[in-house]
Amino acid sequence: MGDRPAFSNLMKEIKTGKFVFTGELEPTKMVDISEIIHSAEAMKEYVVAANVTDGPQGMAYINSLIPSYLVQEKVGLETVYQMTVRDRNRIALFGDILAAACVGIKNVLALTGDHSALGDNPGAKSVYDLDSTQFVYLLGKMIDENTDIYGNEIETGKVEMNVGIAANPNASPREAEILKVGRKVAVGADYIQTQTAFDIDDAKDFIKELSRYNCPILLGLFPLKNYGIASYFDKFIPGVSVPEDLLKNLKHVKKNIKDKKERKVKIDEINLEFFVPFIREIKKSTAAAGIHCMAVHYERLFEPLLKEFR
């Protein structure tokens, strides 16, 4: 692709060569989204945009469009509307993109989505009418040609959005992952956002391999708010292992520090010790365009984590 204009602030900043940061918001089974609004406010100063997740782990949650819209409206923070192809066929995807464009959403992250069998409504019929690559193709049709998949024209207005895709640095065999990303980029992605990485050398390798596509890359990082989250990640998120030292240090805090305030300080310290040099290294010696920081419910880390990079 490459010749699609930068419609979003995220894409504009990437194009100016600035090292960008994005955040993540995870609306769940909720009607009142004030918690999401608060999180967005807390990270607003530090990130150019925030992703709004779409039923991660196959869960039945509030759709991501309305929170994406409300965060932009109420907080003034640009959002990345995450969309999976799990729950919608091409008609519904098309309709939701029109709706998103109608309310001023400028970024969409096109995802396959975890299978509904993994979630809390496990008997649901998963759709997968399009796969994520075909969804990128649909988005290309809508944005670049102003039509649906079959060439039927969009009557009024234009879809002005930039398209992100996902890549998994933990995938093995890696070549299959790299080639698959290439296939998606060729169909019309504007940027690549990776899943979380904990191994710096591995992350650098991955970025290097993806660099051949000349498509900006945001490396995903996941600061660990407490030992519970870290060990959950380590044990239950397949393919991801949290470095032993990091786990050990967090466990030590959990065991030995009883005072809540003190505990927080120590946890932040551990995260900063790990992630600041990590980001420094990525910024210095890779072609990555920025960092996608999945510090969900851990917004207090943004300030100390990102201050030297702003």
Place this chain on the structure above:
Amino acid sequence: MIITKLKDIDEIYEMIKPYSKILIAGCDGCCQPPRSINEAKVLGQMLELKSKMNGKKLTWKAMTVLRQCDDRIAGSTVRPYLDEYEAIVSLACGLGVSMLNRIFEDTLTFPAQDSMFGASENHGDNRYEQYCDTCGECLLGETAGICPVASCAKGLHNGPCGGQVDGFCEVGGYKYPCAWIQIYERLKKFNRLDLFNKFRPPKDYRLMTSPGHLELIQEYTNAIEEEEVEK
């Protein structure tokens, strides 16, 4: 062959409760595990016992059909019993149950089984595998003979998804292989990653929408039969 699973006896009993005389029809066709005359007899005994426990008398007869999904065979084999029995319980797959209901308009046929999938028999691994989902537009030529529609849990045309870990699929707890990694590895072996890299556009699901159009196939068989008669 069609892989089937016997329904719970209580569920079958609930279906036949209103009747006191039933015909139990096995099928000698492709359904797996086999559901022939012996299985029909066992089911009859179980239903009789169940009825007795509920204070009812059940009369039943077990018989079997060469292939319940063929109207001529099923029709001629089952028809002689129809007058004596009020309802039929079929041990065939859904095709057989439907066939009996359609050819015998005045008799209800009930399913004793759940039909799972069309399978290939893999003796090497001692497994039945769903290798095809009859999607109407075969992609095997691009995927080294491994079907992404049937063997990928999401039926993706441009996989793998982010849910594969070391070649195993997120669906089913990383127990089953990821079809797209199998496709990748097999294409790589033949130096055909060009096919892996290819973008496959959205599928036309009209080709896969039920009901399937069987009359076309029937036309072929008729034509072949006519040819043979002429010879």
